[in-house]
Amino acid sequence: MARRAKLILQAAAVLVVALLVALLGWRVTEQAEGRGLDDALERGERPRAPELTLDTLDGEGEIRLADYRGKAVVLNFWASWCEPCKDEAPLLEETWQRYREDGLVVLGIDAQDFRVDARKFVERYGLTYPIAYDGNGASLGRFGNTGFPETWFVGRDGRLVGEHIVGPFDEEQLEENVQAALDTPVR
Amino acid sequence: MRGALVLAIALFALAAAGCGGESDEPPTLASLEKKFICPTCKTTLELSNAPVADRMRAFIRERIAAGDSEGEIEAALVDQFGEGVLAAPPKEGFNLLAWVLPLAGAALAVGLLAVGLRRWSRTRPGGRAPESASVNGRPPLDPELERRVDEELARFDA
Incomplete structure (x- = not known):
């Protein structure tokens, strides 16, 4: 009986340790996924954009990146308290208006921000493109983002294309990457 | 054994009682700054000068001025930034494990230590060891051999 209890305790201890190791592995893999995207783009590869x-x-509803398959997407991570984001916003709106008929979507991801502040920001800059809210910033790690603003470009086939722009972009840089995204095949 | 068990349970109960709710005192910015994490720099608000931390401090000040309790301010910040904004996990649901497991582990350790010490101090399972038993845990000398050792020692002293 005592031997059986000892075996059960040992098995439970091994199980707990295995679970902790699995949890650590999952966390490390999740963080590595985002960092790997940058490396892949630099190698000239086109990794699939994280879901x-x-x-x-x-x-009022949800936004899924996968729903924009077939369209080119400018994925802009921003926050209302981020100063460079204020300079980018009008340029993003202009780009969205200019290319939306060609199949371009500008998707703003407002992260680590107060909703009320973000709504005021949207109103102030007259933004009409879709904006998702990520209060706890869970999406940032999936892309390996480290600050604000950061911008990615997703091709019509759901794969990343062009540059990952860390920090503010200029007009020429935006135009070049938008064209690269629009030029991708649907499949 | 029973004493150790009671001690372990008492320790657990005492610590669990420490996981009580918020105080009745009105919250202050200084006290709340220690309880929330800046989402960008992952330190408590009191240590952060990030723009979002400034905004969170302003929000807390507004809520305190409006008469909100600590719980209400906490709920509002969790609603915006998720549970990751809390410096300590909430004492409910799955997160309760983060509070209970260390206490349960400590109680278990005390119990196991007590059992181990008791077994270690026992020389034989049947009961108390005879007084003539050696202190090093080995069986006593054969009486005849002991007598001869005493004789030899006496002769040596003489």
Whole structure:
């Protein structure tokens, strides 16, 4: 009986340790996934964009990145307290208006921000492109983002294309990457 | 054994009682700054000068001025930034494990230590060891051999 109890205790201890190791592995893999995207783009590869499902900023529904398959996407991570984001916003709106008929979507991801501040920001800059809200910033790690603003470009086939722009972009840089995204094949 | 068990349970109960709710005192910015994490720099607000931390401090000030309790301010910040904004995990649901497991582990360790010490101190399972038993845990000398050793020692002293 005592031997059986000892065996059960040993098995439980091994199970707990295995679970902790698995948890650590999962966490490390998740963080490495984002960092790997940058490396792949630099090697000239086109990795698949991580899946994103977030609430809309107005809280009425969800936005899934996968739903934009077939369109080119400018994925811009921003926050209302981020100064360079204020300079980028009008340029993003202009780009969205200019290329939306060609199949371009600008998707803003407002992260680590107060909803109310983000709504005021949207109103102030007259943004009409879709905006998702990621209060706890869970999506940032999936892309390996380290700050604000950061911008990725997703091709029509759901794969990343062009540059990962860390920090503010200029007009020429945006135009070049938008064209690269629009030029990708659907499949 | 029973004493150790009671001690372990008492320790567990005492610590669990420490996981009580918030105080009745009105919250202050200084006290709340220690309880929330800046989402960008992952330190408590009191140590952060990031823009979002400034905004969170302003929000806390507004809520305190509006008469919100600590719980209400906490709920509002969790609603915006998720549970990751809390410096300590909430004492409910799955997160309760983070509070209970260390206490349960400590109680278990005390119990196991007590059992181990008791077994270690026992020389034989049947009961108390005879007084003539050696202190090093080995069986006593054969009486005849002991007598001869005493004789030899006496002769040596003489």
